[in-house]
Amino acid sequence: MTPANKHSLLEDIQGMTLGVFLCALGLTVLTSVGLITGQTAGIAVITAYLTGWSFGPVFFVINLPFYALAWRRLGRAFTIKSLLSVTALSVMTDLIPRGMTFATLNPALGAVTFGAVTGLGLLALFRHNGSLGGLGVAALLVQDTTRFKAGYVQLAVDAVIFAAAFLLFPATIVMWSLLGAVVLNLIITFNHRRDRYIAT
Numbered sequence: 755m756t757p758a759n760k761h762s763l764l765e766d767i768q769g770m771t772l773g774v775f776l777c778a779l780g781l782t783v784l785t786s787v788g789l790i791t792g793q794t795a796g797i798a799v800i801t802a803y804l805t806g807w808s809f810g811p812v813f814f815v816i817n818l819p820f821y822a823l824a825w826r827r828l829g830r831a832f833t834i835k836s837l838l839s840v841t842a843l844s845v846m847t848d849l850i851p852r853g854m855t856f857a858t859l860n861p862a863l864g865a866v867t868f869g870a871v872t873g874l875g876l877l878a879l880f881r882h883n884g885s886l887g888g889l890g891v892a893a894l895l896v897q898d899t900t901r902f903k904a905g906y907v908q909l910a911v912d913a914v915i916f917a918a919a920f921l922l923f924p925a926t927i928v929m930w931s932l933l934g935a936v937v938l939n940l941i942i943t944f945n946h947r948r949d950r951y952i953a954t
Contacts, residue, residue, distance in 0.1 A: 769882040774839050776875030778846035780868045786856045787864035789931040792912030794888025810844035817887040824891045835884035861930040869937025880946055909939045
């Protein structure tokens, strides 16, 4: 961004807070209907389902190895913002279900809602030079160095995760989950341009 368009600290705080909240809300919808997702969050969701552990702490721990990569290749500001976002998401995903439950939620609607809401949340984070860490960091790095869109990178990784999920969960769960992942990644693919939106 040009200096005249640089995000202020307050703009970064509100943008990232909104982004984290939307992602946490999307994950709440996802887990309410027993679906899964891709990327680091998907690994954490699957681990939480299989072990009974809470999603938040699992997600936080899985992200730890990626911060060194983010620091070296994407900068200190990006890494710090990502660490703060991951920490906030880990807390929010435990708090939101205490105040929001769904008596009825169709899996298809849940999948689309998750994809749309989480996709918007990630866009907000990306446009304020943050992320939810993990494999998203690697996807952004690939896009910045090769121009291969981050959304396509994430779709490829998701394909591997969902292939493994077919061995662990009923096929209907995986198929509805795949719908949500496709919606999420298409939103990022069509709307995310780091050469157009770069906050420093």
